Amino acid sequence: MDATDQFLATYSDKSFLWEKTLEEDFEAFLDTGVDPREQKHVKINEDGEEEEDETFKWMSEKILDGVKTKQPSLDSFHEKITMLTGIKHEINEMKSSIDIGWLRVNSTPLIKELQNTIVLWIDTYINFLLDNTVKQIKNIENFINEVTSGITTLPKEAKTKQDKDLLMKVMGHLRDVKMIKDRTLD
Amino acid sequence: MKATIDLLKKHRTMELIDGEDFTVKLENSKTALVEISEKALGPVKEAILPLQTQEASNIKDRLRKFEIKVGEYRMKF
Numbered sequence: 001m002d003a004t005d006q007f008l009a010t011y012s013d014k015s016f017l018w019e020k021t022l023e024e025d026f027e028a029f030l031d032t033g034v035d036p037r038e039q040k041h042v043k044i045n046e047d048g049e050e051e052e053d054e055t056f057k058w059m060s061e062k063i064l065d066g067v068k069t070k071q072p073s074l075d076s077f078h079e080k081i082t083m084l085t086g087i088k089h090e091i092n093e094m095k096s097s098i099d100i101g102w103l104r105v106n107s108t109p110l111i112k113e114l115q116n117t118i119v120l121w122i123d124t125y126i127n128f129l130l131d132n133t134v135k136q137i138k139n140i141e142n143f144i145n146e147v148t149s150g151i152t153t154l155p156k157e158a159k160t161k162q163d164k165d166l167l168m169k170v171m172g173h174l175r176d177v178k179m180i181k182d183r184t185l186d
Numbered sequence: 187m188k189a190t191i192d193l194l195k196k197h198r199t200m201e202l203i204d205g206e207d208f209t210v211k212l213e214n215s216k217t218a219l220v221e222i223s224e225k226a227l228g229p230v231k232e233a234i235l236p237l238q239t240q241e242a243s244n245i246k247d248r249l250r251k252f253e254i255k256v257g258e259y260r261m262k263f
Contacts, residue, residue, distance in 0.1 A: 074193050081197050126198050133190050134203060140215045147222050151230045158237045167237055174226050174234075181223040 003100045010094065014087055017117045026124050029080065035070035036060075058179035063139045067132050081125050088118045143180065147173045187212055 016025070037060055043053040060069075071077075092115065096108040150173040155166045191208045194200055203211050 074189055078193055078196070085197065122197075126194065129190050129194055130198075133187055133194070133208070136187055137203065137208075137211055137215055140219060144215070144218050144222050147226060151226055154230065154233050155237060158241050164241070167234060167241065170230065170234055171238065174231055177223050177226045181219060 007098060007100055007105065014091065014114060014118075017087075017114060017121070022121055022124060026128075029076075029125075030068070030071050030128075032076070033070055033072035037064070037069050055179045055183045058176065059183035062143050062176065062180060063136060063183075065135075065139055067135050067139070068128070071128075071132075077125060077129060081122060084118060084122045084125070088115070088122065091115055091118055143176070147177055 036056065041053040041056040042050045045051045091111060094107065094111050096106065096111055098105050098107065151170055153166065154170060155163045158164050158167050188209070191200075191212060194208070200208055202208075206214070
């Protein structure tokens with residue numbers, strides 16, 4: 001009986017892999033974080049009073065488009081991925097065959113399944129950060145391209161409606177750049 | 187973003203993004219953003235400033251004329 005309990009105990013710290021659902025556990029992990037989109041962003045104006053800092057809103061519309069911002073700190077991600085990687089190493093080192101008295105237990109199918117499952121867990125955490133980073137870099141590139149083409153042609157005068165529309169468009173790009181440049185790439 | 191890329195590199199051999207290392211790609215984006223910002227807020231801003239000033243003046247004129255019109259309308263009552 002002791003030998004059986006001992007054998008089962010080697011799996012106890014991995015029980016979350018079959019007791020919990022990856023999607024639910026990951027969502028719960030993300031929910032522990034704060035979403036900067038839901039936070040109030042303020043700055044101190046020239047009169048020393050607090051006022052809304054609009055630069056985050058502008059930056060978020062352009063650079064954080066499609067990016068999931070509700071997430072815990074990078075330290076929490078590091079801690080979680082390190083823990084999961086540790087479990088993965090433990091699983092890799094588990095004996096595939098063990099004798100308990102007269103009984104020989106073949107754990108190969110179980111270990112194989114656990115290896116596949118733990119890799120899925122690790123990938124979910126890593127891919128979340130990776131996808132977010134790729135999206136942000138692509139958004140920055142799109143923004144740069146948008147501004148580059150938007151300021152190529154400048155109005156010579158502002159008499160016709162067409163000229164005025166072009167002037168407004170260029171002014172819009174300048175406003176975007178002003179709002180975004182210091183907020184991005186931190 | 188740089189901190190995220192550093193963290194990812196600790197845990198995974200990173201693939202390239204558009205044939206470039208993630209950190210290099212980020213640095214290039216940063217440089218491109220700085221360059222376009224300097225162009226936009228420098229010579230471009232300077233070039234459209236007279237038009238902007240003229241337009242602001244036109245709007246003020248229209249506003250003033252509208253106020254006069256409203257004043258005249260009120261005088262009728």
